[in-house]
Amino acid sequence: MSWTEERVETLKRMWAEGQSASQIAKELGGVTRNAVIGKVHRLGLSNRAGSNGKPAAATREKTAPKPEPAAEKPPVREKPAPRPEPVAETPVHSTPRRQIIPAGRPLPPQPSANEISPEALASVREVEKTAKKLTLMELTERTCKWPIGDPATEDFWFCGLPVQPGKPYCEAHVGVAFQPMSSRRDRKR
DNA sequence: CCCTGATTCGC
């Protein structure tokens, strides 16, 4: 795969949205997260900053024993303003780094209280107590994607427990999500 | 162990 303009645009867009390199890599396909990160740097947009004083550039220095000759910069301490740190801080920032939902993600089916075996149902309720309560963006291929709660309210999250190998849900949720035809045959109401 | 981004360097 190569970095066509279209792919680069997707990269830029997703990076700007705060998506992780691995998520971007999956979306693009044909590239690893390393490739994405490498490209991000080459494009010069490594800092997701904009107006953010993040520790994005935490210079490493173990890999290469840089002899790094004498670099000037004596103790030139500049003190533009004393800044006595006012007592009351006003949260003037207005950029909460809002995450944008990927959209288009097919959500798992909501548990329809009927049509499921009592055992499984009980198991699910048990599990929901210990769910990790992950947000949409925190989901990975190994976290249970079973939705819990009402999407329209704040009481909404995803199970997040370890998934069954090869399944999108944890053991308990696989139980209610994938039921053999045999067991769901005409349950009397 | 899962994940994150940063950096290096051979290609």
Next chain:
DNA sequence: GCGAATCAGG
């Protein structure tokens, strides 16, 4: 320019 390998950290 590219990205695997590697590093540092959560």
